[in-house]
Every structure is written in C-alpha cells, then in structure tokens.
Amino acid sequence: QVQLVESGGGAVQPGRSLRLSCAASGFTFSTFGMHWVRQAPGKGLEWLAFTSYDGSDIYYADSVTGRFTISRDNSNNTLFLQMHSLRAEDTATYYCAKDYAQFVMDVWGMGTTVTVSS
C-alpha cells in the first residue's frame, strides 16, 4: 500500500542543521509532487514546502524561505528537507505528504520529531 516514512529527526542546538528524509513506497514516486508540513507541540498544521514530480517547481512558506531546502531523489524514492539555522520555534513534528493534484495532500507519513534546544 502507499506508505511514507519520515526519518532524521532528533534533538539539535539552535543554529545547527538537520536533514530529514521521507521514504516513499507503494506508488510511482517520480510522478507525484510532494510536500513537507509541520506541527509544533499542541499547535495546528503548517505547510512548509512543495516540490513538483521532477523538482522543477518548488515553493516555500515565508517562515522557512532561505533556511530550508526541499529536494528529491526519484531514483531512490526519497524526499528530503534540509534545514539550516534552526531555531527554537522550528521544534515540531515534521510530516511529508504526497500530492494528489493541485496541492491536495492525500497521503501523509507518521512524522519525525525535531527538537531545537540548547
């Protein structure tokens, strides 16, 4: 079945970097756009970034523009989120989600938790 599994989260100090991964299976990864969404503890969902199926179209939320980079490896069915200059307010569970069409997110992973603290 369609599955997304995030990894790479953990505890990190402010100002450091972290790279998240999302392993996709059960569908033709190279033909679908993908998203990253996060949820701070006890808060709602916040969209972060989108990449088209081939990486040619990429969009970011203002809150992460210039610090986070979304990318993908279609040969290995993996989505990435490179995060730099991490701040305490980046503490959250990070989800990857598959794009169904027109930015509709039809499948979500279980998430990976990032804690930014000194």
Next chain:
Amino acid sequence: DIQMTQSPSSLSASVGDRVTITCRASQNIRRYLSWIQQKPGKAPELLIFTASSLHSGVPSRFSGSGSGTDFSLTISGLQPEDFATYYCQQNFRTPLTFGGGTKVEI
C-alpha cells in the same frame, strides 16, 4: 497569504450526533478546499477535497459543502472513531494554509 478561520475551535458531541464545522477563507478560493482529520499520535488523513469530493475509503457520513469563502464539513451520525481534530486547508495558491483546527470531543 490566504487566512483560513475555523469555528468552533472545539465542540462536545455524542455518538450519533450530527456535527457541522465551518471554515472561512479570507478571499475567494473557489472550491479549492480540503478537510483533513487528525487523531492523537496518528498521521493526518485526507477526508474531502475540492470542497465536497469524498476521498477514497472515507465513510459517507462525512460530507462537505461550500464555495468561494464559506465552507462546511458535516458528520452525520458521529461514530466513536470520529473523535479527532479536523482541519480545513486551502489549495488555491501557495503558501498553502490551514485553519486552526476543530477538536471534536465526547
């Protein structure tokens, strides 16, 4: 950015109740509106897209309506597994934005 405002932020209901959650967009988003369910400790799940289209496998007791700026999600005959938090999300343009969520409690 398009702001999405949900109401109520929480509600209490009983099994079998009919529940309606509303979502208002700060500008016309036509029918580019999804509803997402999230249970504690679980991945979010898509319920409805393009305002009223039921995602595959979603029970028919869930329905959505609206267009432009005003939308609603209705659960007809609340079941125990429906107690969760519900989010609306506009997919009209980036940055994609979510409502603040509605927690449906027993």
